Amino acid sequence: MTTTSVGARKPVRRGAGALPSDGAPNRRRRQLGDLRVALVFVAPALVGFVLFYLVPTVRGVYLSFTDYDLFSNPVWVGLANYIKIFQDKLFWNAMGVTTEYVLLNIGFQTVIALGLALLMYHVTRSTLVRGILLMPYLVANVVVALLWFWMLDYQIGIVNEILQWIGLPRVAFFGNDQWAIPTIAFVNVWRNMGYTALLLFAGLQAIPKHVYEVAALDGANRWKTFWKITIPLLRPVLLLVLVVTITGSFQIFDTVAVTTKGGPVNATRVIQYFIYQKAFSDQEFGYASALSVILFIILAIIAFLQMKILRGNENDLD
Amino acid sequence: MKKALGAVAVAAAAALALSACTSGSNQASSKGDASGTINYWLWDANQLPAYQQCADDFHKANPNITVKVTQTGWNDYWGNLTNSLVAGNGPDVFTDHLSKFGDFVKNHEILPIDDAVKTDNIDLNQYQPGLADLWVGSDGKRYGLPKDWDTVALFYNKDMLAKAGISDSAMQSLNWNPQDGGSFEKVIAHLTVDKNGKRGDEPGFDKNNVATYGFGLDGSGSGIGQTEWSFLTGTTGWNYTNKNPWGTQYNYNDPKFQQTIAWYKGLIDKGYMPKLETTVGASEPDDFGAGKSAINVNGDWLLSQYKGYKGINLGLAPTPTGPDGKRASMFNGLADSINAATKNPAASTKWVEYLASSACQDVVASHAVVFPAIKEATDKAAAAFKAKGTDVTPFTQQVKDGTTFLMPITNNAAKINDIMQPAMDSVMSGKAPVSSLTDANNQVNALFQQ
Known part of the structure; x- marks a missing residue:
């Protein structure tokens, strides 16, 4: 997203300068002439987008205004689902739980990944280390979740055996309502940090060396260089990473589905699992669609704010 | 090319319209062309060999029909089933559960079999009393033939009892009440041992460091508690609903029910039963097999698993007698139901009838699994x-x-579970008093008002 906008700006500026000499009709024919070829190239992505994103999204928005149980036809109910949602204690609980998860997950994941990226950049550039860092990400989500589910088991899990051996009390990582969300957040930090670190590492490599040399000549120390050079120049990449990971983090589902299933009580009933439950176990597809639409709007607002506040489409190198 | 496609589309639409017509007020029947392959689903891996043999025998008797048996674990079974029924590629015949079949009937997903039972002269009195009637829906039609039944009993570790000086015969005549737990609680207390070897009924017992619990815990039991607390509530004169089957009002607000749950939760507070949080992801039988608990309540369907633990000397005893002087056990049964969208109703009906006949049930009996x-x-x-x-x-x-x-x-089994699971979890983990179940009960009953 951000990388293309960085590259795209300059040609546009040049194009704008070259325009007046050419006639407008000529330009128009060129555009139409390109259209067919362009469509051919765009078609595969377009078909996929329309079929798997646009149509289901529009249909989902429609279903959110209906009462639909999958077996009889949808019945139009207007805003009834939305009104019900705002009065639903479980919805607000789900929002709270999901927010807690996102804060823990993204907070730790981003800081640790940045640290790893800096280590890779400054200490070792070995491909082997990079490969090892990526390994948890290559394991399927469900497998990662089950692996930690077993290792963190209260009675027979290896982590609790070690805790006891050290002399600490056993912890019901997934069963205790205080521990459950942090545990799930940690499992996904462990899985994703290597991948996030690689993305940030690529961003670090894109920062021109001469900027650092100038900073060194000016006598800036490491700390100052990090905050005044690295972070500002890494911002577009960091933002891309944040938009993608936060959006993904809000959609936490699989780890919950294979471990706590929303429990204990409602402690891990995150929004996606709540939607799934409403749709596939209660067969309230209208209500579930309305929940999905709300989640969609929330994610769109968050992404928009991030872009605005962090100025993701600008690069300080310009 | 375009024309051919159009013709296919028209034919397909016609076929769809036809099948939609026929599945309206359809009844299953073994008449008609009974051939081809039918898909059969079940969830219990222990029973798979027995039913595979039934399928093979059935194929020998009806060479035109092949039965393909698919087994999926309980946790995935119902989700897969709903999704595949909606997608139109569900199994022709599947193992059905009493707590679920009401929803299938409501959505017209399974076929009534009254006509087949009549025309094929199936004797409903050959089954254990009461089992056949369970499968009559709220619309008065029959949706399954009983295949098995189950009850619960006490599974105990004989060596632990011997060490504690409790005889096997004492286990056969335990009594219980919701006030002090009767001899049942005394046995549980005595079988609980802490890290220092002190028993649960001895002074100085450390309830925060228990090595072996007297009584195992599977979970909070949600709204049913089949292997958790139903054998206790059943002796107090309490009933789940105003009538059964097809009740429209639940009774979780009844003091008899709430007192029983309070006693049950008390076992955790006293250190005789593990905390609820430790049961997430854990398996009660496996903990029993690892010597972490002395007595479990469980169903006969887990006998082979309990028997299979190495180094465990397994004993069985009936559940304790309660305030009414009698024992109580939930009586549950399974049946096979026919998918309303099956393309092969005749063969499916034949297979269901075979599963419910002594030819197949004797085979299942010989496997000693259920x-x-x-x-x-x-x-x-x-x-x-x-x-x-x-x-x-x-x-x-x-x-x-x-x-x-x-x-x-x-009706509303899935939604009731969504309400009662968190409600019972809250009570069993000490986050809410038993009186909070009255509020949950109101939510449950509101479902029937809609």
Whole structure:
């Protein structure tokens, strides 16, 4: 997203300068002439987008205004689902739980990944280390979740055996309502940090060396260089990473589905699992669609704010 | 090319319209062309070999029909089933559960079989009393033929009891009440041992560092508590609903129910039963197998698993008698239902009838994994268990004495579970008092008002 906008700006500026000499009709024919070829190239992505994103999204928005149980036809109910949602204690609980998860997950994941990226950049550039860092990400989500589910088991899990051996009390990582969300957040930090670190590492490599040399000549120390050079120049990449990971983090589902299933009580009933439950176990597809639409709007607002506040489409190198 | 496609589309639409017509007020029947392959689903891996043999025998008797058996674990079974029924590629015949079939009937997803039962002269009295009637829906139609039944009993570790000086015969005559727990609680307390070797009924017992719990915990039991607390509530005169089957009002607000749950939760507070949080992801039988608990309540369907633990000397006893002086066990049964969208109703009906016949149920009996529904087959299964060295009287006795009660069969099962699971979890983890179940009960009953 951000990388293309960085590259795209300059040609546009040049194009704008070259325009007046050419006639407008000529330009128009060129555009139409390109259209067919362009469509051919765009078609595969377009078909996929329309079929798997646009149509289901529009249909989902429609279903959110209906009462639909999958077996009889949808019945139009207007805003009834939305009104019900705002009065639903479980919805607000789900929002709270999901927010807690996102804060823990993204907070730790981003800081640790940045640290790893800096280590890779400054200490070792070995491909082997990079490969090892990526390994948890290559394991399927469900497998990662089950692996930690077993290792963190209260009675027979290896982590609790070690805790006891050290002399600490056993912890019901997934069963205790205080521990459950942090545990799930940690499992996904462990899985994703290597991948996030690689993305940030690529961003670090894109920062021109001469900027650092100038900073060194000016006598800036490491700390100052990090905050005044690295972070500002890494911002577009960091933002891309944040938009993608936060959006993904809000959609936490699989780890919950294979471990706590929303429990204990409602402690891990995150929004996606709540939607799934409403749709596939209660067969309230209208209500579930309305929940999905709300989640969609929330994610769109968050992404928009991030872009605005962090100025993701600008690069300080310009 | 375009024309051909159009023709295919028209044909497909016609076929769809036709099948939609036929599945309207359809009844299953074994008449008509009974051939081809039918898909059959079940969830219990322990029973798979027995039913595979039934399928093979059935194919020998009906060479035109092949039955493909698919087994999926309980946790995935119902989600997969709903999704595949909606997608139109569900199994022709599947194992159905009493707590679920009301929703299938409501959505017209399964076929009634009254006509087939009449025309094929199926004797409904050959089954254990009451089992066949369970499968009559709220619309008065029959949706399944009973295949098996189950009850619960106490599974205990004989070596631990011997060490504690409790005899096997004492286990056979325990009593319980919701006030002080009767001799049942005394036994549980005595079997609980802390890290220092102190027993639960001795002074100085450290309830925060328990090595072996007297009583195992599977979970909070949600709204049913089949293997958790139903054997206790059943002795207090409490009923789940105003009538069963097809009740429209639940009774979780009843003091008799709430007192029982309070006593049950008390076992955790006293350190005799593990905390609820430790059961997430854990398996009660596995913890029993690892020597972490001395007594479990569980169903006969887990007998082979409990028997399989190395180094565990397994004992069985009937559940304790309660305030009414009698024992109680939930009596649950399974049946096979026919998918309303099956392309092969005749073959599916034949297969369902075969599963409910003594030909198949005797085969199941010989595998000694579960009790078949036909009375004679039940006896054969008991004999097969005996031959394997297990006396299953604690399970069969409740049926003989008539001390069983039925699982609540109502509509809205999935939504009730969504309300009762968190509600019971809250109570069992000490986050809410038992009186909070009254509020949950109101939510449940509101479902029937819509």
